[in-house]
Amino acid sequence: MILIGERINGMFSDVKQAIADKDKKVIQDLATKQTELGASYLDVNVGTAAADQQGTIQWLVEAIQEVCSTPICLDSQKPDVIEAGLKVLNADNGGMLNSTPLNKKNDDEILDKFIEMANQAGPKVNIIALTMDKNGVPQDIDTRVAIAAEIVQKAMEKNFDIQRLFIDPIILPVKVPNAQIQPGNILAAVDQIKYLSDPTPHMTMGLSNLSQGASERSLINRTFLAMAMAHGMDSAIVDVLDKKLMNVVATAEMLMNKQLYSDSYLKAYKAS
Numbered sequence: 134m135i136l137i138g139e140r141i142n143g144m145f146s147d148v149k150q151a152i153a154d155k156d157k158k159v160i161q162d163l164a165t166k167q168t169e170l171g172a173s174y175l176d177v178n179v180g181t182a183a184a185d186q187q188g189t190i191q192w193l194v195e196a197i198q199e200v201c202s203t204p205i206c207l208d209s210q211k212p213d214v215i216e217a218g219l220k221v222l223n224a225d226n227g228g229m230l231n232s233t234p235l236n237k238k239n240d241d242e243i244l245d246k247f248i249e250m251a252n253q254a255g256p257k258v259n260i261i262a263l264t265m266d267k268n269g270v271p272q273d274i275d276t277r278v279a280i281a282a283e284i285v286q287k288a289m290e291k292n293f294d295i296q297r298l299f300i301d302p303i304i305l306p307v308k309v310p311n312a313q314i315q316p317g318n319i320l321a322a323v324d325q326i327k328y329l330s331d332p333t334p335h336m337t338m339g340l341s342n343l344s345q346g347a348s349e350r351s352l353i354n355r356t357f358l359a360m361a362m363a364h365g366m367d368s369a370i371v372d373v374l375d376k377k378l379m380n381v382v383a384t385a386e387m388l389m390n391k392q393l394y395s396d397s398y399l400k401a402y403k404a405s
């Protein structure tokens with residue numbers, strides 16, 4: 134399972150404060166802690182509070198790279214913010230450009246821009262593309278799959294290796310009225326997206342979105358993660374500090390024969 138640590142996001146009050154105070158230590162501690170606990174990538178999202186998003190993403194990337202070489206997942210729907218992050222990113226460690234939709238009302242070429250930036254950055258830089266277009270986030274299965282197919286087609290046209298492409302079917306809070314049908318729709322979409330091409334694109338999601346505003350957040354998150362893994366999702370943006378969630382990942386991988394069973398499999402688990 135390719136786990137992307139979610140914590141370096143301006144949505145969290147401690148990170149927002151650290152950005153405002155230019156307090157590197159808070160960010161660096163989150164980077165090393167998430168790495169120790171099994172993050173294969175670190176998501177970096179400046180959030181909405183920072184006035185200078187380009188300068189802020191660069192400050193975050195540089196602070197993290199001072200203490201660890203964990204690949205960074207630059208998270209923004211603004212190509213100029215991604216581009217700023219890429220200027221300071223050590224791409225030899227690998228990386229991801231996260232959160233391009235297929236297209237946007239005011240930017241029809243956004244996916245093309247992400248692909249060009251990733252191609253320029255080098256072979257270890259991947260892309261996460263959302264099944265979202267200028268009409269917004271689809272609520273049904275077929276539109277999700279149709280948008281995923283267009284993303285895969287665009288990647289192929291641009292000679293972008295499909296094994297560097299992660300498709301995100303977008304999970305939204307289950308607590309919102311009428312949203313309870315969506316987790317099932319996502320699983321059905323995942324079932325179909327994995328047959329779009331051979332090799333197949335990776336699939337990922339921002340798992341914690343699902344439980345926003347709910348009680349039993351961790352339980353909801355880890356239950357859905359196990360279900361999604363069984364359907365072929367091979368990556369997720371998660372709270373790697375959540376021990377119970379990490380134990381579910383290890384157990385699901387063991388049950389799917391991706392990690393060898395031993396009585397100490399929980400301790401032995403290493404995220405890919």
Ligand code: THG
Pocket residue numbers: 139142144145146147176178208231232261301303304338339340341342345346370
């Ligand atoms: N897909 C992709 N990237 C993403 C998302 C996605 N990046 C951002 C987000 N969604 C995934 N990361 C988070 C991070 C935090 C939360 C949810 C998703 C979260 N935060 C608490 C909340 O809102 O309740 C913050 C509370 C606090 O301050 O402690 O839930 O879907 N590709």
